[in-house]
Amino acid sequence: MGIILPVRANFIDGAISPASNLLLSEVIGALSYALDMTEGQPPGHSIRCCYIGMSIGKKLNLTHQQQWDLYYTLLLKDAGCSSNAARLYELYGGDERIFKRDFKTVDMNDFKQVSKFVINHVGVGEGFLTKLKRLVDVGKNSEEYATELIETRCERGADIAKRLGFNDAIADGIRYLDEHWDGNGKPYRKSGHAIPIASQIALLAQVADVFFMSAGKKSSLEQVSHRSGSWFNPELANVFKSLSGDMKFWSDLGTNDLQQKIMALEPASLAMKVSEERLDDITAAFGMIVDAKSSFTYNHSSRVALYTDLIAAKFGYSQMHRSYLRRAALMHDIGKLGVSNNILDKPGKLTDEEWVVMRGHSRATEEILSHLTPFAEMAKMAGAHHERLDGKGYPYGLSDEEIHMDTRIITTADIFDAITAERPYRGAIPVDQTLEIMKKECGTSIDRIVYDALTKVVAELGLK
Known part of the structure; x- marks a missing residue:
């Protein structure tokens, strides 16, 4: 038997089928x-x-x-x-997006340009000895590294x-x-x-x-x-x-x-229209692109989509609604493609400035998905996955009834996967401990009935 949802969660299936006329x-x-x-x-x-x-x-x-x-x-x-973003950050340090941006202006046949680029872009923000060590390493292995990074990307x-x-x-x-x-x-x-x-x-x-x-x-x-x-x-x-x-x-x-x-x-x-199946493939592929940016987010989007779908099933959502919600879950972190790996993969505590950048990924998700008009509602839901019931979330500080039930489901799935996965600053936390941590957040950042549905899903999947 499905869980009875509050009226706020009602959603008309006819409004959530974006593939019908999309090219x-x-x-x-x-x-x-x-x-x-x-x-x-x-x-x-x-x-x-x-x-x-x-x-x-x-x-x-x-x-x-x-x-x-x-x-x-x-x-x-x-x-x-x-x-290749994580590897590039590992090898050269600094903000790999700036590295990539500026690298595109360099003529690799011009030794002077290449040398200047390397000096200005390797070990940015690091101490003298660390930067020097990187420069020596890059000097010895530049050809090998460049070939590896380009081959990986291509x-x-x-x-x-x-x-x-x-x-x-x-x-x-x-x-x-x-x-x-x-x-x-x-x-x-x-x-x-x-x-x-x-x-x-x-x-x-x-x-x-x-x-x-x-x-x-x-x-x-x-x-x-x-x-x-x-x-x-x-x-x-x-x-x-x-x-x-x-x-x-x-x-x-x-x-x-x-x-x-x-x-x-x-x-x-x-020219061709997009079928529902093709749209599923596209969103899954872009979820993979997002997750590939950091080793700590490997398969994150697909797992969040799975948990989201199974929770939605507990609420008796139609297949069309579940499909719509899976797509939103797969792309909820697409804005993280604009966050540098020196923030995503940082092993220590983020600075206030870095947190501002990190939090910006939610708004970026909404902006990207909004480029496609039929995704407008999905953009809002996916972009709001860090909002909290107590109004202390981001990017807009929404609270209570302002947060759609679909977003609450994605948020709960996202939090569960984030805690149970390894992060640069800590190891993975066992499922039972994760559920205890999340239980304490019910009513503040997590919706209680969504949490209850999650516990049933976790039990059925046999997660430990």
Whole structure:
């Protein structure tokens, strides 16, 4: 028998089926904003790269299938970006998002640029001896480390693309993103036309956008021209150069509503709506992207989604409502992609300033999910998972009836998994102790009837 919920929890299933009229391009485009944060790029980086790359692709008269493959290669080029964040922080220290952001402006063929970058970005904020030790280590192993980090990102990105249901061409477009025309790229040292055309265009689009956003149109054109023949296929560089006088192209690139414009760039004959099953796959894959950012959050989102679903079942939620809630649970921490690993993986107590950054992930979750209009309600629920019944939570300080029952369920599942999992500052806490800790929080941070449902779920799963 299901648990009887208060009226506050009533929810009309017709309002929670966001997949009915959604296009695949809408969903991937909206969620690409999360990937931008992990790379330390200004919001819309992936969208702008898509606009640049598709503009080049159209001038090359690529087939519709090639354009479609290029389209999703561009939007998902950074799908594996979270997978090397913890390792990058371990090797170089500091804020890995800043490291990644600034690394994209470095020409790896320029020894002076590389040396300056390393000195300025290794061991930031650490003591002299620690920084010196890191610099010596990086000096000895720089090639090995760079290859490892890029391979991890590219292979993980290709795997994510496959999990999202995309074809081998798109997976390979992501896998070979960092290969250079002259063969000096990484990790596989491919060269010339052995590099997939989608990879060639995506890398050029990435560099073009990084310099456009940091220094403007002139710098963007100069950098692409400078790297023609080394990083880039000269033919592609010339195509990009031909866009220099296209004022609409550059004005579009600088607008804030580019997400709507790129939807029109997907070949119409290949555009598709998202089924409920495909949307489940997409949210699960993005949950994996979030969890890959730190070893301490491995499978966190999937476990929270499982506990959320089983608690919802105790309340007699319909299958449609449970599916909706699972998706929200899978993406509840997507805003953490914008938090540096020097905070996520810090073994000691966070400073007040670091707590401000950490707490900001909830609002970031809401903002990312809000890029997709049908996710608006889900965005609010997922973004509120750190609110408390006593009003002492964040980001808005909601209390009591202001907190939807769906959010209370996600919150309870999240707290349970967080306590029972290992953290950088402590080991995992046994289930029985966790439930005792949570019981004391009923009425303040945890809803009592949700807690009661959790205890039943834990017992049925046989968790210890």
